[in-house]
Amino acid sequence: MANVLVFAESRAGELRKVALEAVTAARRLTELSGGGAVHVLLAGAAGIGSKAEPLAAHGADKVLVLEHAGFALHNPEALAATLAQLLSSGTYAYGLFSGTSHGRDLSPRVAAKLGVGLIPDLTGFTVENGAVVGQHPINNGKVIATLALSGSPTLLSVRPAAFTPAPAERALVAESITSAADPAASRVKVIELKQGNTDKIDLNDAAVVIAGGRGLKVADNFKLCDDLAEAFGNAAVGATRAVTDEGWRPHSDQIGQTGRNVSPDLYIAAGISGAIQHLAGMRTSRTIVAINKDKDAPIFKIADYGIVGDALEVLPVLTEAVRAAKAS
Amino acid sequence: MKIAVCIKRVPVMEVKFAITADGSRYEETGLKYDINDFDLWAIEAALQLKEKAGDGTVHVVCLGPNAAQEQIRKAMAMGADSGVLLESDARNYDGLAVARALAAELKGGAYDLVLFGRISIDSMNQMTGPMVAELLDLPVVTNVFKLDINGATGRAERVLEGASEVVEFPLPAVLTIDDGLNKERLPSLKGIMAAKKKPLEIKPANLDAAQVTVRSMALPAERAAGRIVGEGADAVPELVRLLQTEAKVL
Ligand SMILES: Cc1cc2nc3c(=O)[nH]c(=O)nc-3n(C[C@H](O)[C@H](O)[C@H](O)COP(=O)(O)OP(=O)(O)OC[C@H]3O[C@@H](n4cnc5c(N)ncnc54)[C@H](O)[C@@H]3O)c2cc1C
Numbered sequence: 076m077a078n079v080l081v082f083a084e085s086r087a088g089e090l091r092k093v094a095l096e097a098v099t100a101a102r103r104l105t106e107l108s109g110g111g112a113v114h115v116l117l118a119g120a121a122g123i124g125s126k127a128e129p130l131a132a133h134g135a136d137k138v139l140v141l142e143h144a145g146f147a148l149h150n151p152e153a154l155a156a157t158l159a160q161l162l163s164s165g166t167y168a169y170g171l172f173s174g175t176s177h178g179r180d181l182s183p184r185v186a187a188k189l190g191v192g193l194i195p196d197l198t199g200f201t202v203e204n205g206a207v208v209g210q211h212p213i214n215n216g217k218v219i220a221t222l223a224l225s226g227s228p229t230l231l232s233v234r235p236a237a238f239t240p241a242p243a244e245r246a247l248v249a250e251s252i253t254s255a256a257d258p259a260a261s262r263v264k265v266i267e268l269k270q271g272n273t274d275k276i277d278l279n280d281a282a283v284v285i286a287g288g289r290g291l292k293v294a295d296n297f298k299l300c301d302d303l304a305e306a307f308g309n310a311a312v313g314a315t316r317a318v319t320d321e322g323w324r325p326h327s328d329q330i331g332q333t334g335r336n337v338s339p340d341l342y343i344a345a346g347i348s349g350a351i352q353h354l355a356g357m358r359t360s361r362t363i364v365a366i367n368k369d370k371d372a373p374i375f376k377i378a379d380y381g382i383v384g385d386a387l388e389v390l391p392v393l394t395e396a397v398r399a400a401k402a403s
Numbered sequence: 404m405k406i407a408v409c410i411k412r413v414p415v416m417e418v419k420f421a422i423t424a425d426g427s428r429y430e431e432t433g434l435k436y437d438i439n440d441f442d443l444w445a446i447e448a449a450l451q452l453k454e455k456a457g458d459g460t461v462h463v464v465c466l467g468p469n470a471a472q473e474q475i476r477k478a479m480a481m482g483a484d485s486g487v488l489l490e491s492d493a494r495n496y497d498g499l500a501v502a503r504a505l506a507a508e509l510k511g512g513a514y515d516l517v518l519f520g521r522i523s524i525d526s527m528n529q530m531t532g533p534m535v536a537e538l539l540d541l542p543v544v545t546n547v548f549k550l551d552i553n554g555a556t557g558r559a560e561r562v563l564e565g566a567s568e569v570v571e572f573p574l575p576a577v578l579t580i581d582d583g584l585n586k587e588r589l590p591s592l593k594g595i596m597a598a599k600k601k602p603l604e605i606k607p608a609n610l611d612a613a614q615v616t617v618r619s620m621a622l623p624a625e626r627a628a629g630r631i632v633g634e635g636a637d638a639v640p641e642l643v644r645l646l647q648t649e650a651k652v653l
Pocket residue numbers: 287288289290291314315316317318329330331332333334335345346347348349350351352353356366367368369372384385386387440
């Protein structure tokens with residue numbers, strides 16, 4: 076029996092999709108290690124417990140609900156203390172985190188508290204005699220390392236979108252727990268969450284990503300990307316560093332080596348040269364389309380389909396064509 | 404203001420990597436090396452804070468092979484005052500072992516700030532900073548892309564997926580620096596000359612046995628070369644047809 080504890084990420088009182096991905100990955104972990112229970116820690120302000128249902132529907136045997144005003148915003152110190160306490164109880168063989176900003180902030184704190192190793196950002200894994208053996212991209216994604224770790228417990232994080240949430244219906248069992256440290260006593264205090272447009276789909280959750288580069292000329296032209304994203308539905312808009320440096324789009328939209336990693340079904344690069352640092356964040360997309368007026372732009376080397384032309388002219392026509400295709 | 408910056412020597416990534424015949428690691432012959440990108444931004448942040456405070460020191464700490472002196476000298480040429488190399492030839496993928504060695508070196512240093520990069524672009528662990536903070540029992544803010552230090556308190560903004568959060572923290576603290584905070588300065592000729600005389604201590608790294616081990620390495624699947632569908636808006640119908648029938652994404 077190898078039980079797993081999952082940290083379920085929520086934001087502003089809502090469960091994030093990565094939480095369901097993590098539960099799916101945890102179910103896989105128990106299957107590979109001969110069975111066991113999946114427990115999930117869900118923390119937030121009063122009422123977060125009411126969001127637990129989807130966790131059970133994806134295979135959580137028990138949801139540990141931690142409700143306190145001090146968790147309305149992210150509270151890494153109190154969360155790390157609570158996770159370390161739970162994981163050192165002897166109940167769990169594995170601790171599983173999402174490979175997100177929060178997950179990759181919490182998991183190393185917990186690993187250091189427990190004195191155990193951590194394998195980060197796995198895109199896949201197996202289990203051999205209890206040891207997790209998993210794939211982790213290194214060298215800007217240009218090399219894939221297979222890493223092994225047997226710790227007690229073993230801590231790991233899984234790359235967003237690498238595991239697709241799979242239904243595994245359970246009756247919801249919720250247990251209320253308390254924080255291992257006073258949430259009000261944390262030295263580091265998150266005082267504000269700045270969310271963009273909350274109706275927007277996150278880049279990692281989108282099936283289609285429309286990315287704009289400096290070739291779009293001015294911030295206002297990103298409207299063309301937003302329109303195309305809307306025509307697709309289930310799409311999000313990203314940008315190059317040239318664009319986020321200009322302040323045309325927020326920093327959190329940057330895709331690439333030093334920004335986000337995405338691998339949607341379809342990636343449309345408009346006015347993007349295809350610098351290696353950009354490719355590092357999107358080369359694993361299933362289908363890549365490039366629109367660039369320079370026929371020699373490096374982006375065409377990795378694009379499945381290319382259009383040589385002015386993105387400002389091509390995008391609106393493409394938007395209409397996608398609308399028409401969706402309507403028929 | 405007394406600041407320490409942890410920097411890592413990493414391969415320059417603008418190359419095609421090859422895997423050794425036994426599949427255990429990537430080939431290192433012919434690789435060039437530099438300071439990890441994020442660490443350059445951490446150095447720059449430290450230098451700017453020192454300049455703003457009007458006094459202070461910036462000390463760099465690097466765990467790596469003997470040749471990593473080159474990266475420490477570069478940091479000094481940018482303006483860092485001193486450095487230490489914890490010498491180790493091992494390519495280390497075990498974040499906790501590295502963090503323990505760094506924490507032991509930093510302990511007792513009475514730094515107001517200890518800066519890290521968000522992630523090293525070779526091992527891509529993204530864990531050393533928060534681990535060291537935990538080992539030293541210091542507050543830590545990761546993924547910082549905006550920073551304001553005011554006396555004994557700081558305010559930072561950190562990147563989330565599609566959002567950000569504003570964080571307040573007391574000093575001393577550990578920060579991990581993200582892209583967007585600054586652009587690193589280039590070493591000046593004067594800086595390069597001055598760097599040669601700055602103190603660089605070298606001692607063996609004290610690394611625990613690795614808990615995380617490398618089983619094998621491989622290259623990701625190559626993308627097949629694509630094709631140009633056509634020119635301008637006229638090519639859109641054909642593109643849409645291909646997306647529907649061939650790629651089946653529409
Ligand atoms: C350490 C480091 C880290 C970096 N990290 C990242 C990262 O994470 N993400 C990232 O994106 N970049 C990153 N970069 C920057 C990267 O090297 C490139 O500078 C950047 O990706 C270029 O952005 P761009 O393609 O938008 O702009 P450009 O390179 O300026 O390309 C603009 C393109 O638009 C085309 N164009 C112009 N007008 C039109 C038009 N009307 N219609 C169609 N096409 C047009 C041009 O032909 C050109 O190919 C990093 C750089 C460094 C040094």
